Amino acid sequence: MRYADFTPYDLVLLAQGLGVTLGLFAATTLIGLALGAALTVLHYYRVPVIGHVVVAVTELLKNSPVLVQLFLVFFGMPAFFQVNMTPVTAALLTVSLNTAAFAFVIFRSGVEAVDRDQIEAARVFGHSRWQILRRIISPQAAAFSVGPLIGLLVNQLQVTSLISVIGVADLTKIGNILNLRTLEPFVVWSVIGLTYYLCAKALAALGGRLERHLRRSVVWQGL
Amino acid sequence: MIEINNVEKRFGSAEVLKRINLKVEPGEVVTILGSSGSGKSTLIRCINGLETLSGGAIRVDGNDVSTAAGLAAARRRSATVFQLFNLYPHMTVLQNVTLAPIHVLGQPRAEAETRARALLDLVGLTAQADAYPQRLSGGQRQRVGICRALAMQPRYLLLDEVTSALDPEMTGEVLDILARLAAEGTTMVFVTHEIEFARRISDRIVFLEAGELIVDMPAEAFFSEEGGLAVPRIRKFLSKMTKD
Ligand SMILES: Nc1ncnc2c1ncn2[C@@H]1O[C@H](COP(=O)(O)OP(=O)(O)OP(=O)(O)O)[C@@H](O)[C@H]1O
Ligand SMILES: [Mg+2]
Numbered sequence: 001m002r003y004a005d006f007t008p009y010d011l012v013l014l015a016q017g018l019g020v021t022l023g024l025f026a027a028t029t030l031i032g033l034a035l036g037a038a039l040t041v042l043h044y045y046r047v048p049v050i051g052h053v054v055v056a057v058t059e060l061l062k063n064s065p066v067l068v069q070l071f072l073v074f075f076g077m078p079a080f081f082q083v084n085m086t087p088v089t090a091a092l093l094t095v096s097l098n099t100a101a102f103a104f105v106i107f108r109s110g111v112e113a114v115d116r117d118q119i120e121a122a123r124v125f126g127h128s129r130w131q132i133l134r135r136i137i138s139p140q141a142a143a144f145s146v147g148p149l150i151g152l153l154v155n156q157l158q159v160t161s162l163i164s165v166i167g168v169a170d171l172t173k174i175g176n177i178l179n180l181r182t183l184e185p186f187v188v189w190s191v192i193g194l195t196y197y198l199c200a201k202a203l204a205a206l207g208g209r210l211e212r213h214l215r216r217s218v219v220w221q222g223l
Numbered sequence: 224m225i226e227i228n229n230v231e232k233r234f235g236s237a238e239v240l241k242r243i244n245l246k247v248e249p250g251e252v253v254t255i256l257g258s259s260g261s262g263k264s265t266l267i268r269c270i271n272g273l274e275t276l277s278g279g280a281i282r283v284d285g286n287d288v289s290t291a292a293g294l295a296a297a298r299r300r301s302a303t304v305f306q307l308f309n310l311y312p313h314m315t316v317l318q319n320v321t322l323a324p325i326h327v328l329g330q331p332r333a334e335a336e337t338r339a340r341a342l343l344d345l346v347g348l349t350a351q352a353d354a355y356p357q358r359l360s361g362g363q364r365q366r367v368g369i370c371r372a373l374a375m376q377p378r379y380l381l382l383d384e385v386t387s388a389l390d391p392e393m394t395g396e397v398l399d400i401l402a403r404l405a406a407e408g409t410t411m412v413f414v415t416h417e418i419e420f421a422r423r424i425s426d427r428i429v430f431l432e433a434g435e436l437i438v439d440m441p442a443e444a445f446f447s448e449e450g451g452l453a454v455p456r457i458r459k460f461l462s463k464m465t466k467d
Contacts, residue, residue, distance in 0.1 A: 117309040125322075126295060126298040126299055126327040139313045
């Protein structure tokens with residue numbers, strides 16, 4: 001029996017793998033951005049202790065390999081805390097936290113980039129701290145953040161390929177399977193690579209449009 | 224009435240305001256003069272609560288700005304126009320002017336917008352209502368700043384060098400509007416380097432010197448030989464200011 005040939009069914013496999021990759025990417029992006037935004041709000045209100053903890057944890061997440069974090073969550077946590085951990089849960093947890101850590105850093109510098117003078121004006125006009133965050137800071141911080149955020153997400157899309165290592169059937173894992181079966185690594189990895197590339201490009205294009213929309217009010221000098 | 228009693232302000236060891244006493248009655252235009260670094264901006268920032276006092280008290284219609292509730296009430300009675308406009312760049316002119324009326328005063332949006340458009344008409348910005356601040360000239364931006372302040376229907380208008388970032392022509396545009404407001408009886412605390420203009424619209428002039436309020440007199444007296452000009456420090460200041 002020969003397994004070496006590609007079959008039309010491989011396209012279905014590929015589509016399934018892509019679905020898992022994109023699904024995981026979408027879920028971790030939503031959770032990561034929401035968590036990153038929530039942490040930014042805590043930081044803005046200078047909630048005692050929490051602010052320092054958040055900064056310390058994000059530093060840890062930013063400065064250690066995602067693969068190591070994944071192993072810690074998938075192998076380490078079940079062993080230590082006696083909990084069950086499916087590959088998908090571990091993947092969701094790890095990539096979400098990782099995205100959140102980087103998003104927090106981006107949002108925080110977006111908030112800090114908003115001109116202090118306007119915030120003083122808003123205070124003098126009697127706006128509450130929450131109103132200032134909601135109406136003055138957030139829209140501008142969002143506009144400042146989209147660029148770096150798109151860069152982050154394009155990178156996180158690639159990072160999701162690491163989850164194949166713990167057995168999640170994402171695009172990379174499908175590549176692995178097809179490769180083992182067909183013994184055509186050049187073809188398989190070219191196709192897989194190109195698929196990631198196209199997704200990343202589509203994401204960047206989408207982000208570019210969003211950025212132009214958010215920055216419509218501003219004539220950016222020198223850009 | 225704005226009452227400033229024995230107000231002191233220190234930044235670290237620097238005494239920036241020293242036992243300032245000043246009263247501003249409704250309907251008055253009080254101009255604050257003084258050389259650079261004398262504490263004029265700091266005094267304005269103490270009145271609108273951007274700086275906390277190191278000593279003394281400020282009351283706006285009886286509301287003590289050093290308490291949270293007092294400050295909120297004081298801020299509802301006064302509005303500030305800033306030297307660098309401090310508009311919200313991500314909002315259109317109309318949104319800039321209606322933000323506080325809607326979210327602080329709780330006016331319905333439609334009502335706030337009608338009022339805002341009327342104010343913009345008044346200062347010749349009818350056509351710019353939907354433009355973003357970045358597209359406007361400095362003079363136009365400052366007129367928006369004035370509308371934003373007036374939209375709060377303040378009893379007191381605080382103005383800190385509102386024309387010093389503008390070229391002479393734009394300065395004229397803005398001063399014309401302020402003169403009109405003064406003539407209509409708007410109460411103003413006005414920091415400026417436009418001496419001639421101050422002379423024309425002020426009821427009283429106070430002079431700050433290194434954090435001390437050394438003179439407080441009616442405008443006419445301030446510019447007379449027996450009044451302000453008899454004070455060597457003021458004579459020197461005025462001759463320097465009117466030269467350039
Ligand atoms: N946040 C601050 N921290 C430390 N020193 C300050 C601060 N704000 C103002 N000062 C100092 O207080 C003094 C008064 O400043 P202020 O801005 O009130 O002067 P001014 O009369 O408005 O001057 P100008 O005409 O240049 O605007 C200056 O010596 C200034 O350096
Ligand atoms: Mg000043």
